[in-house]
Amino acid sequence: MAATPVPSFTAPPDFPALSDRAAGTYNSKAFAWATAWQGTTGPNVYAIANTAYLNAQEAAAQASTAVGAANSAASAAEVAMGATNFRGLWSSLTGALAKPATVKHNGRFWLLLTNLADVAASEPSGSNPDWTTLDAGVEVTAQVTTNTTAVPGVRYILISNGVTLTGPTAGSMAKGEWWAFTLTADPLTCYVDFAGVPFRKQATGAARRIDTKVASLRLQYEDATQGYI
Known part of the structure; x- marks a missing residue:
């Protein structure tokens, strides 16, 4: 959703000066000023503030969506990077293993999520937080x-x-x-x-x-x- 244009400000007439008393126009100018604030300028200021508030809400929602998209892109990039760093069968590996890395075990491919000091001590499985299965199609x-x-x-x-x-x-x-x-x-x-x-x-x-x-x-x-x- 696009931002709503903020209404332009409608200024009231000038508030009367003390010198207007001598000219006999003070009361009429004060009345015009108050009437404008009640009927025109006041609602106009409210419309400006409300539009700014709604635009701020929309901006916050779009920012949240952008953060989600960025996180999804980062996750996809991590999967792609891991898929291009295949290390072989898990059972054949020993010693340290660092991200990004992918192994095969029990007929499935597994993406490493945590740097390991000893890969042989961390068997890939659905219950092991060190690993996750690669998405189908990768x-x-x-x-x-x-x-x-x-x-x-x-x-x-x-x-x-x-x-x-x-x-x-x-x-x-x-x-x-x-x-x-x-x-x-x-x-x-x-x-x-x-x-x-x-x-x-x-x-x-x-x-x-x-x-x-x-x-x-x-x-x-x-x-x-x-x-x-």
Whole structure:
């Protein structure tokens, strides 16, 4: 709601001066002044004050809405930042872990809310205030700078030359699980090893060379025969 324009001030006539007594106009001028305050200026001053009050209420409401939007944006930014800092399976981690960070545990992704001195001592769960589950639709990503074994549900960003990304084995994946990779730099040569899992029934063989800029593939597992579809 927009602010209401404040009415302009309607000034009353001047209050009579003492010299008006001698001129015989003091009483008429005083009467005109009082009449204006009662009929015009007084209501006008009230309208100005009331409009200012209503505008102040509207400004306070809009400020509260803006604060809520800012908090929502900050929360969204924190989730996005955590999603781009995937640290791997929680069970494989030891030692200190600082925000922003995301791990996978029991088939779900978890966003770290508190810096931890020992991540192994804080198992992600719905009752552990150190963690919260990521909202549905948030794609977890991890930048690959060394040889890495993929985890289902993560998009891997290949940013270093010569690294090999190895996919999960067939026995470790359930129907419908997926992982993905993207090559973002050129010139850059990387390798993707499908770990023996077929691609649309076709044997994948040795690690495949990937050297096309912005090459990207999402691999969804169907079964041991179909492999990725």
